[in-house]
Amino acid sequence: MSTSRGRIWALVAVVVLGVALTAGYAVSEYLRSSATPTASVAVAEDDLAAVTAGPHVLFRSTAPGDRFGQLAVVAADDPSGARAYTGIECDLIAADAGRVSCLRSTGGFATSHEAVLLDADWQTTDTFPLTGLPNRTRVSPGGSLVATTALVAGHCDAAGTITTQTIVHDLDTGAADDLEDYDLVVDGAKVSPVDRNYWSVTFADDEDTFYATAQSVSMGHTWLVRGSVSQRTLTTVLDGGMCPSLSPDGTRLAYMVQTSSSPNIWSFAVLDLESGEHRALDGETANVDDQVAWLDDDTILYGLPRTDEPGVTDVWSLGVTPGARPALFIPQAWSPQVAPGP
């Protein structure tokens, strides 16, 4: 091929320049990364056993440094105070009855995703593979049921849409139910839309009843549903809401509702299960995307990403009474779960 010498040299110049600039950038990033101070500079650390001796909050630490992404705990009465790290990496955390569910993605030549169950001493008791990125998890109050939701990327699939897979594990029997196999009952009639999707389970204290999100894009609805593991059914409770979280007293659901479509804003709302009354919590004006955790019967906890610091998030608290304002609860944290202590 009679490619001119000039073109070859031009290509060589592009390659050399490209490689040199990229290498320079990579080296500077490497130096920056290895020079980053450990989290302890910014965040005070405490002894693990001391914190877990009393009421505490488990969370994912997002403080930059080599403990980024680790499961950590703080005392419930001093949430912004010293934290203790477990050394266990978790993207999402749920805990109840002394059992912890930790969902994580592990990088490597191919990313893999798993749910790891831990006992009160942080020892692994079970590991379940997930079919996609971790999305939500919850443990039942009795500790026998664990729900996980993963985002399943339909590789080369119809329209490449992302779907969810939600599994409820019964740790006593070893059963693992995919919610898609349950009967979905909408307004008293059984339906089975092809594109039904379920996510964000929250358990009641009878070790059978739970609430979750059900969605069918083709039917144009996103519902809060009440499920039963023994009956294998899901029954709609409310049309237009997602990511429910049951209050400790079992009477209310905190959930997400779209309050504006342009700009796209999701807010939290609370549904009274007995009266059916629901009300948006307008104290928080940011666009939220989280399944909340209840601190007590009057306060919810949720994460918000920092806009100026990629990867860093904060956990905020918000009262469910009208007019309540959000307050920073745990800085540099995500996925909070309240535990009473032994």
Added chain:
Amino acid sequence: MSADVAAEKAPRSRTKQRVSSVVVTLGVVSLLTDISSESVAAVLPLYVTASLGLTTIAFGFIDGVMQGASALVRIAGGWAADRGDHPKWVAFVGYGLSAVTRGALLLASGFVSVLSVTAIDRVGKGIRTAPRDAMITASSNPRTLGRSFGVHRTLDTLGAAIGPLIAFAVLWVIPDGYHTVFAVSFAFAIIGVAVLGLLVPDLRPRRAAWLEKHRTREKRGLPACKGCSCGIPGIAPAGRPFAWRTLAAPRMRRVLLAAGGLALLTVGDGFVYLSLQARDGFATKWFPLLYVGTNLAYMLLAVPMGRVADRWGRARVLVLGHVALVAAYLSAAVVLGSAWTTIVTLVLLGVFYAATDGVLAAVTGQLSEASSRGTAIGTAQTVVAVARMISASAFGILWFGIGRVPAMLVVAGLLAVAVPVALAAVRGLDNEAVALDEDDDEDDADHDHDHDHDGPAVADESPEAR
């Protein structure tokens, strides 16, 4: 110049020859570009969740819309290449657009901006595919077109395999090095665009076809002697103008019907992987790696299957490749799964892609006229892509309606019935192409003395490396 032209003719003999350097160069461009796009694709989900906060619904919705847009842009890319008769520069725009998005990723910090950047990248991919495949057709010996596409697809898939390795190697050294991955990806994209812009000749397929048809100076409206005059209009013929109706030619219609019809009876790889996963712990553990297995088989088999297609008939291999798909579905539906059935299924999927992906472009390329080749290839790829989207949705209904195993068996059965029908529909097409080819050869023989024509097949370089 006459030596170059003689070199261009030489491959018509049946001796073993090398693949055109243009095809190899285009393969290298695809390799570099795929390293670029797949390195980002491998870390993007983690980046979005770890740093940006993900909204499930928005992600799925935008992704769906963009898939559709990418399919339509593909026809437009082919059409623009045919219309202007400069496929290289249309492809350049497509590759360039994707390269720019890599740079933009370094600056994008919000979820929405990352999604828009990904969307523009898809549009770039849609634009470049058909012109590139038209260039591969134009610069290849028609007798070994299947092999040429095999070589290109092997390099392309190799890039797709290297990309994630580079990305994870970077993250291994720099744990939060997402921006370094983007920078590396940007560099590969720029080098790929530079290779295309600097090394690939500005092929003029339409013009070349006109010169091919009008071989004598007289037919070209040139003065009878060389050097008598320059710059008269006949010297730069525009070739036969592009026309949509060439797409409706009977033989093209038969290919589109056969390929589209068969695509309507496919399941979507996602469902095959889910089916494997539903039954087999091995597949669940390696779920994110299943497509890598398919790609590996595809990469190793693309050239052999291209050769087989050249020998046995490309349309025939395109249709018979679906037999591998039937076998893959049966294997995925087997009730008692094991690691081996998973591996066999992935290899069968790889065989299917090797026998159909590049071969579809080769079939359409060989049957279309140079004036509408880009549009024809783009249309065929879009027809198949849209048919697969429809069939994947329909299969979803079947899956939930009658269950996983029966649904797979039903589709496998229908596909097994459809293959002989499609085979009958494309019967004779391969012979027809060979017959056309032989006409050309006779033509060559008639005019072998006329190698000093003023317009070679390409504007300023010969397409064949010796």
